[in-house]
Amino acid sequence: MLHSITRTLIVYSTVDGHTLKICQRIRQSLKDHGHQLTLISVEEGLELDCSEFDSIVIGASIRYGKHRPFLYEFIARHHAVLTRMPSAFFSVSAVARKAGKDTPAGNAYFRKFVHKANWSPRLAAIFAGKIDYSRYRFIDKQMIRFIMWMTNGPTAPDAVVEFTDWNAVDAFALQISRLR
Incomplete structure (x- = not known):
């Protein structure tokens, strides 16, 4: 029986590198589960053909209450693909260190993101970052x-x-x- 390999794209938007560190941890875990992985920044992903992948994971940090503009540009360019394929998103911020603000439902930044991006990933998480x-x-x-x-x-x-x-x-x- 053939086992199909899942081609997963991991896209990150980071200011100080911690979101990339989280993406690298996720990449290693997915690799251990048989995924073929590509890890790139949102800026690099703007011109990519995302339809070549089976799933997409996006990780983005918050600085001063906002995600970076390239994140929204990436999502706008690849919106059709993101809405039809399995996708996941996680946001990283210092505010997520507080109980209740560490879930998509309890995190105001995540709710603003979903509204502004006009995209709801199938799977979402909020992680506390690093100071x-x-x-x-x-x-x-x-x-x-x-x-x-x-x-x-x-x-x-x-x-x-x-x-x-x-x-x-x-x-x-x-x-x-x-x-x-």
């Missing part, structure tokens, strides 16, 4: 520290705090491997 003040430009560091101060997050100027629940990422990857 790494040493990587930020001066203005970003001050803005993010202020936001963290307002939301009772880490504010030490040298703090590096990873909030990601890697077990939740692994569980999401398992769900993706079963998409048909």
Whole structure:
């Protein structure tokens, strides 16, 4: 009996690299489940023929309450393919470190995303990201520290705090491997 290989495209939009790290973890899990994988940025994916894949996973980070514009451009260009094939989306933000804001139903950024993108993926997840003040430009560091101060997050100027629940990422990857 022949076992068909699922060709999966993983597309990421990241500011500081943490969403890419999550995508790499998902890629490894899907590889272990027999998927043939392509991992690219949303910018690289704009001109890609997405119909060559069997499923698509998109991961995108939030900065200052917004996803990056290229994410919406990618979805608009590939909307027809995304709506007819198995697809998954996850969003990464520091706000998801709080209970209730770590699910698609409880996350206002996710609801805004679905409305603005006019696309509802078959599978969705919200993951808490990472704060790494040493990587930020001066203005970003001050803005993010202020936001963290307002939301009772880490504010030490040298703090590096990873909030990601890697077990939740692994569980999401398992769900993706079963998409048909």
